[in-house]
Amino acid sequence: METILELAGLGKTYPGGLKALDGVDLAIRKGEIFALLGPNGAGKTTLIGAVCGLVRPTAGTMRAFGHDLATDWRAARRRIGLVPQEMATDMFEPVIRAVTYSRGLFGLAPDAGRIEQVLRSLSLWEKRNDQIRTLSGGMKRRVLIAKALAHEPELLFLDEPTAGVDVELRKDMWRQIGALRERGTTIILTTHYIEEAEEMADRVGIIDKGRLLMVDEKAEMMARLGRTEARFTLAASLGRIPPALGDIPVELDNGGRVLVYRGGDGTGKGKAEVADLTKALIAAGIDYTGIDVHESSLEDIFVQLIERGEVAA
Amino acid sequence: MSFNARGAWSIFIRELMRFLRTAFQSVLAPVMTTSLYFIVFGAAIGGRMGDIGGVDYAAFIIPGLLMLTLLGETTSNASFGIYMPRFTGTIYELLSAPVGVAETLIGFVGAAAVKSLILAAIILATARLFVDYHIAHPIIALLYIMLVAAAFALFGFILGIWADGFEKLGIIPMLFLTPLTFLGGTFYSIAMLPKPWDTIALFNPIVYLVSGLRWAFYGTADVHFTVSLAITLGFLAVCVAVIAVIFRTGWRLRT
Numbered sequence: 001m002e003t004i005l006e007l008a009g010l011g012k013t014y015p016g017g018l019k020a021l022d023g024v025d026l027a028i029r030k031g032e033i034f035a036l037l038g039p040n041g042a043g044k045t046t047l048i049g050a051v052c053g054l055v056r057p058t059a060g061t062m063r064a065f066g067h068d069l070a071t072d073w074r075a076a077r078r079r080i081g082l083v084p085q086e087m088a089t090d091m092f093e094p095v096i097r098a099v100t101y102s103r104g105l106f107g108l109a110p111d112a113g114r115i116e117q118v119l120r121s122l123s124l125w126e127k128r129n130d131q132i133r134t135l136s137g138g139m140k141r142r143v144l145i146a147k148a149l150a151h152e153p154e155l156l157f158l159d160e161p162t163a164g165v166d167v168e169l170r171k172d173m174w175r176q177i178g179a180l181r182e183r184g185t186t187i188i189l190t191t192h193y194i195e196e197a198e199e200m201a202d203r204v205g206i207i208d209k210g211r212l213l214m215v216d217e218k219a220e221m222m223a224r225l226g227r228t229e230a231r232f233t234l235a236a237s238l239g240r241i242p243p244a245l246g247d248i249p250v251e252l253d254n255g256g257r258v259l260v261y262r263g264g265d266g267t268g269k270g271k272a273e274v275a276d277l278t279k280a281l282i283a284a285g286i287d288y289t290g291i292d293v294h295e296s297s298l299e300d301i302f303v304q305l306i307e308r309g310e311v312a313a
Numbered sequence: 314m315s316f317n318a319r320g321a322w323s324i325f326i327r328e329l330m331r332f333l334r335t336a337f338q339s340v341l342a343p344v345m346t347t348s349l350y351f352i353v354f355g356a357a358i359g360g361r362m363g364d365i366g367g368v369d370y371a372a373f374i375i376p377g378l379l380m381l382t383l384l385g386e387t388t389s390n391a392s393f394g395i396y397m398p399r400f401t402g403t404i405y406e407l408l409s410a411p412v413g414v415a416e417t418l419i420g421f422v423g424a425a426a427v428k429s430l431i432l433a434a435i436i437l438a439t440a441r442l443f444v445d446y447h448i449a450h451p452i453i454a455l456l457y458i459m460l461v462a463a464a465f466a467l468f469g470f471i472l473g474i475w476a477d478g479f480e481k482l483g484i485i486p487m488l489f490l491t492p493l494t495f496l497g498g499t500f501y502s503i504a505m506l507p508k509p510w511d512t513i514a515l516f517n518p519i520v521y522l523v524s525g526l527r528w529a530f531y532g533t534a535d536v537h538f539t540v541s542l543a544i545t546l547g548f549l550a551v552c553v554a555v556i557a558v559i560f561r562t563g564w565r566l567r568t
Contacts, residue, residue, distance in 0.1 A: 014568075049568070052409040056567050074317065074411040082409045088402030092334065104323030105410040147406070 002030040004065055004155055004186055005051065011059030012046055012210070020046040021057070022210040028155070028188060033181055035197035035218075036190045037302055038207040044190035045085060047207070048157045052082045064155065078106055081153030083144050085160040085190075091133035095124055098132060099146045106151035118149050122176065138169040145176065156180065158189040162196060174200055194299035204298065208306050218298070225301045228270025229294045230277070232259040235287035244284035248277050259288070270295070320412040324420025325427075328394055332428045339428070340435055343382050347436045350378050351443040354500060365502050366533040371444040376526040377499025379436050380461070380519070384490050386432050387462050391425035391469025392482050399474070399565070408567060414560040418470070425466035426459065433458050446530070453538075454529035460545055461522055467552035474565045493519040498527075503535040518544060 005028035012021040021043050028034055038044050049055035051062055053073065062069040067076040089098055099115055119125040122142040127135060132143055141161070148156060158177065162170040170193075177187060177200060191197055197204050198218070205215040214221070237256035249263045261277055264270015274293060281288060332339055355371035362370035398404035407417065440446065448454050476482045497519030503511050514520055515536070525541025528534035534541070559566065 052405075054405055054408050054567060056563050074315070074413070077409060077411040080409070082405065084402070084405050086402045088405055090331075090401075090403060097330070101323050101327050102406065104326075105320050105406065105412060107317040107319045107411055109319065 001032075003027045004030045005188075006063045007047075007051070007060065008062075009060035010047070010050060010057055010062060012043075012050060012055060013058045019210045020055075021050065024060070024207075024210070024212045026205065026212060026215065028186060029203075030154075030186055031181070031184055032202040033177070033187045033189065033200050034203050034205065035201035036188065036205045036207055037192065037194065037197055037298075038190070039192060039306060042207045043210040044207055045159055046210070048082070048159050048188070048190060052080060052157060053077060078151070079154045081148035081151065081156045083148045083156070083158045083161060085163060087137075087140055087144070089132055089140070089144060089147065092131055094129050094131055095119070095135070095143055095146070096128040098143060099150045102147040103150035108151050114152070115150065118146050121179065122146050138165055138172075141165065141169075141173075142176075149180075153185065155186045155188070158187060160190055160192070162191070162193060170196070194302055198298045206302060206305050213305050221301060222298065223265055225304065226265060226270075226295065227262055227300070228264035228274060230261040230270075230274045231292045231294075232261075232277075232281065232288045233257065233290040233292075234259055235289050238286070242284050242286060245277065245280050248273060248280065250277065259286075317411050317413075317416050320410060321416035321419040321423075324407075324412070324417065325424050328421060328424030329427065331394075332390070332424070339432075343386065343432050343436055344439050346382065347378055347439045348443070350374070351440065355443050365505070366531070368531045368533065369444065369446075372446040372531070373502075373527075374500055375437070375440050375444070375446055376530045377494070377497075377523045378440070379433055379458070380497075380523045380526055381491070381494045381499055382436055383429050383433060383458065383461060384465050384494055384519070384522070385486050387425055387429040387465040388469035388472060388486050388490060389482075390428050391422060391466040392473035392476065392485075394421045394425055395470050395473035396476055396482055404566070414557060417560075418467070418556065422463065422466040422470055425469060426462040429462035429466070430459065433462075448530050449532040450529045454526065457525055457529050457542070457545070460542075460549065461526070464545055464549040464552060467549060467556060471552060471555050471559070474559055477565075490519075493517050494523070498523045498535055518548070521545070 005026070007024055007026040010021055010024040011019070013019050024047060036044050036047065046055055050057045051064065051069065064076040065079055067073070069076050096115065096119065099118065100110060103115065104110065116125060119128055122145060124139065124142055124146055127139060132140060135143065145161075161177070162173050165173065174196070177189070181187060189196070189200075201218050203215065204218050204221055206213045216224070231253070234257055238252060238259070239256060241250060241252065248261065250259055250261045252258070253260050259281075261274055263273055271293075278291070351371065354374055359370040359374070364370065365373045398407060472482065472485055496514065497517050498514070503514045503520060503524075506514055521536055521541040521544040524534040524536045525538055525545065528538040528541070558564070
């Protein structure tokens with residue numbers, strides 16, 4: 001698949017010595033939704049800032065659409081859009097003027113039809129003549145998206161698009177992002193809502209302390225690092241693991257009252273082993289009163305990686 | 314893609330619209346101030362002053378008053394123009410767009426300079442209500458006003474990038490520009506000062522600006538017009554050089 005953004009050895013060290021980005025290598029494919037996950041201060045916004053011209057990298061190279069972002073930045077930026085995390089816009093401006101301005105800033109001729117299309121797609125058309133300050137928080141965020149879409153970018157950065165918005169609006173935002181992907185826009189979003197990445201992303205990158213710990217297909221990552229956990233509440237305590245359970249990875253918890261299975265790889269192997277375990281327990285005459293099965297989420301994987309603080313595979 | 318003319322135009326128009334949003338205040342303030350100066354210095358005091366260099370006193374102060382408003386308003390407009398996006402965070406859009414130093418300057422500085430020309434026209438029209446004057450070199454006067462407006466719009470732009478708070482934005486116009494303009498021959502000719510103040514006054518750069526405009530208006534000045542022109546062009550060149558360095562290094566713009 002065509003690569004539209006390539007970062008190689010990207011680094012940013014601030015004068016005080018803080019390394020915000022540390023040798024980041026990343027290739028973004030055309031048409032994908034890439035989620036960059038990381039805790040606060042991990043370097044997500046710095047990475048976006050470096051590509052979008054807000055941050056001056058101190059190491060590495062960046063190429064977008066084949067253009068070197070250090071030397072041929074005009075041609076590259078023309079095709080990139082940015083929706084910032086902060087609600088930054090002239091609040092006294094009417095919506096339509098703010099969006100029209102953004103289009104002009106990127107060197108495109110006025111196109112009333114295109115502006116109307118963008119505003120309608122974000123349910124802002126009825127509010128087009130309202131001052132931005134009079135809109136609700138969710139509407140203001142949509143205005144920022146409309147401004148970023150006004151010049152029809154092929155690559156769109158969304159920095160924490162749903163930070164601080166309510167559940168309904170978040171779902172609505174996901175729909176909007178899905179619609180953008182349908183139209184062929186490549187999207188890079190940063191988030192610390194793992195659910196967001198799980199819902200939308202094709203690929204996920206995990207960043208912490210300026211280092212990209214892992215980049216993988218979401219499904220692959222889940223398969224490789226996903227785990228199944230099953231907790232059997234036993235009718236009677238066990239002193240040790242019965243030999244009849246063989247090689248199944250189990251351990252005792254809660255003073256022998258709970259038998260815990262941890263295994264699998266996110267592909268279903270774990271569930272199959274849990275089924276085998278139930279049969280083995282019955283065959284061995286070990287009674288249990290309840291089973292609690294939990295498939296690890298992207299969040300579990302994320303926490304695991306961040307805690308380990310190193311490249312996992 | 315080379316120079317982004319539409320980008321520059323968009324910034325320019327947006328900045329002018331910002332000016333029009335507060336048009337009432339923007340227009341009324343200089344009209345009021347100029348009127349007050351004419352009432353106090355033109356009518357009340359000016360009647361006792363007589364001519365200076367063959368020019369009626371009320372007419373004599375017009376170039377100085379024009380310069381007083383021009384320097385203050387241009388610097389403030391340009392500094393706020395770039396400081397506010399920095400303060401509110403909207404500068405992200407400018408930095409991430411395909412616009413460079415040329416487009417940014419044409420947009421912000423051009424708009425600030427145009428606003429100043431509008432103000433200059435308003436002040437001259439207001440002055441006409443109080444005193445009859447005749448401009449000796451109208452084309453040169455217009456070009457010189459444009460030059461000064463451009464130079465101080467660039468200066469204001471630098472100020473707006475340097476400032477890290479609203480207080481700093483106000484300090485330079487309030488503590489330096491206004492006093493220097495008052496002491497720069499707005500209300501008197503340098504030749505009227507006793508020694509050694511007439512010599513000391515020549516260290517005040519504003520003297521050359523007021524004098525240059527006064528020559529364009531009445532053909533009479535404290536210093537030769539070419540000196541005024543050279544100093545104004547020199548100041549403009551220094552401002553352009555400083556801005557070029559700011560954009561190259563990203564100082565206070567990019568982290």
